[in-house]
Amino acid sequence: MAKTVVLERKPLSLSERTYLPQIVTGLKTTFSNMFKEKATLQYPEEKPQLPQNYRGVPTLVNDPNGREKCVSCQLCEFVCPPKAIRITPGSVPEEDEDREHVEKAPQEFEINMLRCIYCGYCQEVCPEEAIFLLDEYSSSGYTREEMINNKAKLYELGGTLPDKHYKWDKKKDAEVEGNAH
Amino acid sequence: MEFNPEMLLQLGLKVLFAFTMVGAVMTMAGYSVLAERKVSAWMQGRVGPNRTALPFVENIPFIGSFLKGLGIFQPLADGLKFLFKEEIVPGHVNKVYYYMAPLVALVPALTTMTVLPFGQYYDEAGNSSPLILANLEVGILFIFAVSSLGVYGIVLAGWSSNSKYPFLGGIRSSAQMISYELAMGLSLLPVFLWVSVPGSEASALSLVGIVSSQNDSAWLLLIQPVSALIFLIALFAETNRLPFDMPESETDLVGGFHTEYGSFKFGIFFVAEYAHIVVGSAIFTTIFLGGWHFLPWIADPWPATWVGTLLGIGWFLAKTAFLIFFFIWIRWTIPRFRYDQVMSIGWTKLLPLALINLIVYVLLVTWLDQTPSATP
Amino acid sequence: MSGPDLLFYFFATLSLGGGLLMVFSRHPVSAALFMIVSLVGVASLFVLLDAFFLAILQVLVYAGAVMVLFLFIIMLLDVGPGGAKASRLKFLSGVAGLISVGLLVILLLDLSLGAMEPSDCSADGCEDCSETSAFAWPEIREETAANGNSLVFSPSVKAFGFGLLAKYMLPLQVAGFLLLAAMVGVIILSRKSTGEEGG
Numbered sequence: 198m199a200k201t202v203v204l205e206r207k208p209l210s211l212s213e214r215t216y217l218p219q220i221v222t223g224l225k226t227t228f229s230n231m232f233k234e235k236a237t238l239q240y241p242e243e244k245p246q247l248p249q250n251y252r253g254v255p256t257l258v259n260d261p262n263g264r265e266k267c268v269s270c271q272l273c274e275f276v277c278p279p280k281a282i283r284i285t286p287g288s289v290p291e292e293d294e295d296r297e298h299v300e301k302a303p304q305e306f307e308i309n310m311l312r313c314i315y316c317g318y319c320q321e322v323c324p325e326e327a328i329f330l331l332d333e334y335s336s337s338g339y340t341r342e343e344m345i346n347n348k349a350k351l352y353e354l355g356g357t358l359p360d361k362h363y364k365w366d367k368k369k370d371a372e373v374e375g376n377a378h
Numbered sequence: 379m380e381f382n383p384e385m386l387l388q389l390g391l392k393v394l395f396a397f398t399m400v401g402a403v404m405t406m407a408g409y410s411v412l413a414e415r416k417v418s419a420w421m422q423g424r425v426g427p428n429r430t431a432l433p434f435v436e437n438i439p440f441i442g443s444f445l446k447g448l449g450i451f452q453p454l455a456d457g458l459k460f461l462f463k464e465e466i467v468p469g470h471v472n473k474v475y476y477y478m479a480p481l482v483a484l485v486p487a488l489t490t491m492t493v494l495p496f497g498q499y500y501d502e503a504g505n506s507s508p509l510i511l512a513n514l515e516v517g518i519l520f521i522f523a524v525s526s527l528g529v530y531g532i533v534l535a536g537w538s539s540n541s542k543y544p545f546l547g548g549i550r551s552s553a554q555m556i557s558y559e560l561a562m563g564l565s566l567l568p569v570f571l572w573v574s575v576p577g578s579e580a581s582a583l584s585l586v587g588i589v590s591s592q593n594d595s596a597w598l599l600l601i602q603p604v605s606a607l608i609f610l611i612a613l614f615a616e617t618n619r620l621p622f623d624m625p626e627s628e629t630d631l632v633g634g635f636h637t638e639y640g641s642f643k644f645g646i647f648f649v650a651e652y653a654h655i656v657v658g659s660a661i662f663t664t665i666f667l668g669g670w671h672f673l674p675w676i677a678d679p680w681p682a683t684w685v686g687t688l689l690g691i692g693w694f695l696a697k698t699a700f701l702i703f704f705f706i707w708i709r710w711t712i713p714r715f716r717y718d719q720v721m722s723i724g725w726t727k728l729l730p731l732a733l734i735n736l737i738v739y740v741l742l743v744t745w746l747d748q749t750p751s752a753t754p
Numbered sequence: 755m756s757g758p759d760l761l762f763y764f765f766a767t768l769s770l771g772g773g774l775l776m777v778f779s780r781h782p783v784s785a786a787l788f789m790i791v792s793l794v795g796v797a798s799l800f801v802l803l804d805a806f807f808l809a810i811l812q813v814l815v816y817a818g819a820v821m822v823l824f825l826f827i828i829m830l831l832d833v834g835p836g837g838a839k840a841s842r843l844k845f846l847s848g849v850a851g852l853i854s855v856g857l858l859v860i861l862l863l864d865l866s867l868g869a870m871e872p873s874d875c876s877a878d879g880c881e882d883c884s885e886t887s888a889f890a891w892p893e894i895r896e897e898t899a900a901n902g903n904s905l906v907f908s909p910s911v912k913a914f915g916f917g918l919l920a921k922y923m924l925p926l927q928v929a930g931f932l933l934l935a936a937m938v939g940v941i942i943l944s945r946k947s948t949g950e951e952g953g
């Protein structure tokens with residue numbers, strides 16, 4: 198059992214009761230602080246070093262082959278707490294050699310950055326790992342409209358992630374080998 | 379007394395000097411705002427304002443960026459900002475007093491400096507006369523009288539704002555200022571007692587007399603440390619600086635008496651506050667730090683010419699600047715007192731201490747008087 | 755009209771006008787502020803008479819301290835315009851007015867009877883004020899001279915101190931005692947009674 202030790206508080210001595218020595222100590226501390234190294238980051242010139250798991254602006258990413266990953270399942274739209282995402286689903290044309298088995302792709306994909314709370318749920322819920330909160334953190338604009346990221350903007354921000362997630366390629370290979378599902 | 383050219387010239391010179399001094403104090407006030415920001419930044423491991431730049435000065439290779447880094451041009455930008463901000467007057471205020479209050483706050487702060495000696499002028503014969511706008515026999519009392527009027531600005535601002543936080547700030551400040559004025563006056567009595575040599579014709583209530591008494595001998599800070607301490611604490615309270623910034627304590631009164639003020643009117647309050655600090659530092663320098671005289675017990679090393687005049691003024695300004703730094707330093711070191719603590723420090727600690735100090739020095743001076751060899 | 759005269763009329767108007775406005779203004783706060791104006795005007799008149807010390811004391815004590823307390827109380831009680839409603843107050847103010855008018859008459863009579871001589875001195879401003887003041891109160895000067903002191907009555911601080919602590923020692927002590935009594939009274943009145951609950 199932890200034992201609590203109650204310490205007797207000593208009565209203040211005369212010099213302590215004037216507070217002057219204590220004030221002098223404090224003054225010394227602040228004075229020496231003046232010559233310490235500054236913690237300030239000169240922001241626009243110097244950028245902060247972001248940690249690996251930093252959650253910046255949500256973006257859409259391509260797979261390593263440069264193809265669209267999002268399949269317009271609208272799970273992110275559903276999960277987004279402040280309803281920042283709006284997806285207009287579209288279909289992938291049947292004859293697209295590159296993207297066999299993918300039925301849908303977003304026709305339009307908007308994330309309203311005035312609503313987004315950077316919670317990262319969209320990244321978490323996405324079955325295709327198509328949406329990522331990357332390290333872009335300074336988004337600004339002069340109007341409300343400018344703050345709504347459309348699909349082009351989202352892909353521009355996201356780019357291509359070098360991940361090892363070739364889900365649809367695997368599906369295609371499987372079908373070629375006659376082993377669908 | 380008829381007007382003649384010489385009188386007009388004298389009058390013109392006086393007016394010119396007055397404007398120069400107002401300009402100097404205002405500039406110093408502006409730069410103490412900058413100093414406040416810079417020093418607070420350094421003490422907290424930040425760098426402070428370092429972005430403002432003037433178009434051409436900025437391009438001077440080395441100096442430009444150095445000045446920019448020091449934020450030298452920041453006060454200019456701040457002043458312009460105050461000027462061009464939108465004037466907002468809340469609907470519920472008492473208009474006349476609301477507009478009057480900032481002026482009432484600023485004028486006493488600038489008036490006190492008329493009786494402040496800041497240097498020494500040597501004529502051809504090598505005689506020195508003090509540089510001062512008005513050499514009053516009772517200079518220090520004049521300062522007390524005028525600075526006691528400064529409280530009206532705050533009280534009026536608090537009352538005319540017609541809302542609760544400014545009102546509380548105004549009430550607090552008037553109570554605080556009245557309380558600390560007593561300790562302040564009492565703390566100076568022993569100083570004047572010490573300085574006035576018995577039998578001398580000159581009145582020792584004049585600040586010039588005080589400064590010249592410190593020439594070539596100890597600073598009064600060393601002779602009267604308790605007085606200096608009490609005076610300094612009271613000065614903090616009178617200028618509403620941090621351990622005693624009851625009228626505008628941001629944490630409990632939003633902004634205190636100037637909560638309802640914006641743009642230039644707020645700027646005037648701001649400048650008045652710093653002008654108080656500048657003038658207060660100068661007064662402390664004059665009384666306790668030997669004014670424009672060099673170090674204690676050392677005669678002024680500069681020649682008795684205009685060079686000496688300039689060096690003396692510079693030395694005076696350096697001491698004042700150090701005191702301003704001290705004000706800032708204290709502000710960023712000590713937390714604020716609670717209101718009842720402020721009052722109890724003033725009435726139950728400082729006032730009795732000042733009285734005891736007075737009695738001790740009265741006895742001491744009397745004793746020294748009885749033994750003629752040891753007169754100060 | 756020369757400079758000091760102009761200044762005299764200016765400050766006289768300031769103090770009289772301030773006083774009048776104080777009496778006639780509806781709002782207590784304005785009244786208090788006008789009273790400050792009037793007091794400062796009087797102080798400036800003292801300055802014109804070379805009595806710097808008196809002037810400064812006037813500002814320091816009345817304008818700086820007493821009036822702050824007045825304002826303080828007016829603001830704390832939040833007295834609106836037209837405070838004096840009760841007939842008792844009306845009666846009291848009538849009595850006070852009568853008394854002050856009486857005092858004024860006595861003062862004027864005394865001045866006109868007692869100080870006929872110095873009227874020619876006031877014409878040329880106040881170049882030599884110690885002379886003027888000595889004229890008005892010749893007894894004091896004679897007495898200090900008779901006591902073997904070189905200090906004549908003058909507006910200097912020293913003369914004030916000397917006068918207070920030598921000639922007017924008794925009144926000073928009495929005034930001090932009165933103030934002490936008032937102070938003790940205030941302390942007793944404002945102290946919470948410890949014996950009973952809720953006192």
Ligand code: SF4
Pocket residue numbers: 255273276277278279280281282308312313314315316317318319320330
């Ligand atoms: S980060 Fe959160 S709020 Fe922002 S879009 Fe994704 S789910 Fe919505």
Ligand code: SF4
Pocket residue numbers: 266267268269270271272273274284322323324325326327328
């Ligand atoms: S980003 Fe992911 S979760 Fe959102 S619609 Fe596209 S595939 Fe579905």
